Amino acid sequence: MGLRLGVHVSIAGSIDKAVDRARERECNTFQIFTRNPRGWKFKDLGREEADAFVQKLREAAIDPPIAHMPYLPNIACPEGDVYPKSLETLISELDRCQRLRIPYLVTHLGSHLGRGMEAGHERIVNAVNRALEASSGDVMLLLENTSGAKNSMGTKFQEIKRILDCVIHGDRVGVCFDTCHSFAGGYDLRTAQTIDKTLEEFDRVIGLSRLRVIHLNDAKGELGSGLDRHEHIGLGKIGEDGFRAMLANKVIGQLPLILETPVDARRDDYGNLEKVRELAGSTS
Numbered sequence: 001m002g003l004r005l006g007v008h009v010s011i012a013g014s015i016d017k018a019v020d021r022a023r024e025r026e027c028n029t030f031q032i033f034t035r036n037p038r039g040w041k042f043k044d045l046g047r048e049e050a051d052a053f054v055q056k057l058r059e060a061a062i063d064p065p066i067a068h069m070p071y072l073p074n075i076a077c078p079e080g081d082v083y084p085k086s087l088e089t090l091i092s093e094l095d096r097c098q099r100l101r102i103p104y105l106v107t108h109l110g111s112h113l114g115r116g117m118e119a120g121h122e123r124i125v126n127a128v129n130r131a132l133e134a135s136s137g138d139v140m141l142l143l144e145n146t147s148g149a150k151n152s153m154g155t156k157f158q159e160i161k162r163i164l165d166c167v168i169h170g171d172r173v174g175v176c177f178d179t180c181h182s183f184a185g186g187y188d189l190r191t192a193q194t195i196d197k198t199l200e201e202f203d204r205v206i207g208l209s210r211l212r213v214i215h216l217n218d219a220k221g222e223l224g225s226g227l228d229r230h231e232h233i234g235l236g237k238i239g240e241d242g243f244r245a246m247l248a249n250k251v252i253g254q255l256p257l258i259l260e261t262p263v264d265a266r267r268d269d270y271g272n273l274e275k276v277r278e279l280a281g282s283t284s
Contacts, residue, residue, distance in 0.1 A: 076110035076120035098137035109154035147184035148226035178215035
């Protein structure tokens with residue numbers, strides 16, 4: 001199987017246009033927000049809009065499409081109205097993915113806001129269990145590892161494993177591994193040896209069968225910095241050698257790879273996709 005490589009694309013205009021944008025970038029996988037990611041309110045997904053998206057997906061033979069939860073929800077939130085709204089959003093996103101034939105929904109694990117890891121863990125498990133119970137279908141929820149910022153949940157593999165162990169519908173929950181977050185969280189990805197070590201630990205703690213998607217991002221911060229700042233592929237602290245080794249890795253190279261890299265004067269989506277293909281080609 002060749003490289004499954006894509007970017008996060010816009011749904012501006014209508015959601016089916018995301019497929020067009022992915023095709024323009026010669027992607028064979030991609031990620032979207034199914035709605036405005038910066039607000040709580042959203043419009044219902046129309047049948048014609050959903051059907052157009054599914055039809056274009058079928059014609060383009062892009063697989064898998066991936067959705068990401070909006071920015072505002074915090075499923076570790078200890079109090080206030082954010083938590084019930086976060087749960088409502090999670091349920092609605094699972095249902096929207098089902099209608100759009102999107103097999104994976106990626107979610108951040110959120111922040112306990114100073115209340116402690118135990119409180120955050122209980123809130124996350126409750127939210128995931130209630131959302132999966134309330135949503136029909138077979139969409140898999142992917143828990144994304146975090147960078148280690150203050151009060152964040154899910155930086156270490158053991159934290160994610162503990163959540164997975166408490167999920168009732170365990171067959172519907174997996175992991176999205178973000179390379180920037182992992183590096184910022186203390187997992188070295190700069191050489192073939194350190195990548196193997198990181199994946200061996202992931203397998204020992206969580207199990208590689210749970211790993212479904214890679215967010216392929218370089219990092220602005222140093223190893224273990226806790227800084228969640230994505231950088232262009234090869235221009236950050238992981239560097240070209242790290243990504244060359246990742247793309248040559250048998251585990252990472254066979255998974256869907258989604259870029260969430262910046263768009264600025266130095267490089268855009270096309271430039272980062274080209275860089276990944278260049279680095280992948282140099283490993284063969």
